[in-house]
Amino acid sequence: MAHDVFISYSSKDKPVADAACAALEAAGIRCWIAPRDIMPSMEWGEAIVDAIAGCRLMLLVFSQSANESPQIRREVERAVNKGVPVLPLRIEDVAPTKSLEYFMGTVHWLDALTPPLQEHLQRLTQAVSALLQIDIAARPAPAPPTPGEPVPSAAPSVRREANAGPSAAAVRTRRPRAIVIGVAVVAVVVGLGVAAVWRMSDRPVEPPVATAMPVPAPAARVTASVAGGFPVFVGQTFRDCPDCPEMVVIPVGDFLMGSDEASSEAPIHRVQVGQPLAVGKFHVTRGEYGRFVRETGGRGDTSWQQTGFAQDDRHPAVNVSWEDAQAYAQWLARKTGRGYRLPTEAEWEYAARAGTTTRYSWGNDIGRGNAVCDGCGSQWDDKSTAPVGSFSPNPFGLHDMHGNAWQW
Secondary structure (H helix, E strand, O other), X not given: OOOOEEEEOOHHHHHHHHHHHHHHHHOOOOEEOOOOOOOXXXXXXXXXXXXXXXXXXXXXXEOHHHHOOHHHHHHHHHHHHOOOOEEEEEOOOOOOOHHHHHHHOXXXXXXXXXXXXXXXXXXXXXXXXXXXXXOOOOOOOOOOOOOOOOOOOOOOOOOHHHHOOOOOOOHHHXXXXXXXXXXXXXXXXXXXXXXOOEEEOOOOOOOOOOOOOOOXXXXXXXXXXXXXXXXXXXXXXXXXXXXXXXXXEEOOEEEEEOOOOOHHHOOOEEEEEOOOEEEEOOOOEHHHHHHHHHHHOOOOOOHHHOOOXXXXXXXXXXXXXXXXXXXXXXXXXXXXXOOEEEOOHHHHHHHHHOOXXXXXXXXXXXXXXXXXXXXXXXXXXXXXXOOOOOOOOOOOOOOOOOOOEEOO
16 A cells, blocks of 8 residues: 555554544545554564555654654664654653664654644644645645543444454454455545545534434434535435435544554544544445546556456445545545545544444444354355445444445
8 A cells, every 4th residue: 555654653652643643644645554554464564564665754653652662663773774754753751762862863853742632733744744745735634533541441443454254262353354355435445345435524513412322313413504515414415426425424523442452452542523524325336436437547457347256336346456545535526526535544433333332333243134244144245245235324324334345
């Protein structure tokens, strides 16, 4: 996956790393961050080496924990040896160890020692865009999610890798597994298929109270009219054009991100999604993606047509690269004049959880007939993808947030 910034951080600093990633990606700066961008079955060390070699800048989230981490030291050393500039974001007032100072003694540091974090992330975005010569003036970034203090307990994390296959081990490892990678749009969706498309509202609406209950019926929804933007009735569905994906407006709110069941997902932290978003109701379908390819010529990759199993235009587009997913979102933006993009990891998890606190949006157990995966009890298990909309939506009205196809 092509990317601009490699984010190096200690697991204890994951909330800040996630917030930095969200802020940069909202400004159109492509980030690589573990474990999100380590593909299934890929060896961790190999993925790190390749990601550092492929980046233009390393962002180091610097703290006492990072200072003491041998892994951080190896990542910084490799970046310096490869000629990759390192930009430290200091979140704790500690002096670097001699081994780190050796590599970064003359490097300019950005300090984020005092709240609010959002202001520091805005400066970070400006610094990175200047260093990489990326013009973001025409599209200001929305306010990034704000990590809070660690929370003692919460439900296991719902991640894009929630499609990983079930095992004979603990229930927490039994996440629906997709057959192939797909693309999700507005934030990001191209894994082994095409998934959701997000679009940002032109103006905010009054936030509803975050709750684990389903979105209220239309008559009771918080509403606001947005001149020149999409209709911001929470739960409203719309299309910007006949060839565009169907979108659903989801409420703003907050949720607990992360899990205490895996060190790579700890600590649990509260994330605020403060900007109204419209998210693709379904995975981007083969028919929708095909229209993009016919109109633009695509990028020359025909893998999405070579799935190895039968599909029609209502199946999710799969075997789509991150670059092609970005190109699809940019095509939608040009076609409609709206702010289509791929979602950040935090936005995707918020949409997948949809106000729930269970392992899946329908409960703690996979059950049968809720999704396509290895052991989900559907007619498509281990055979093919399912037509989009074959299963019940989550409380936000979104389909296939678990299973069917991996998502960007």
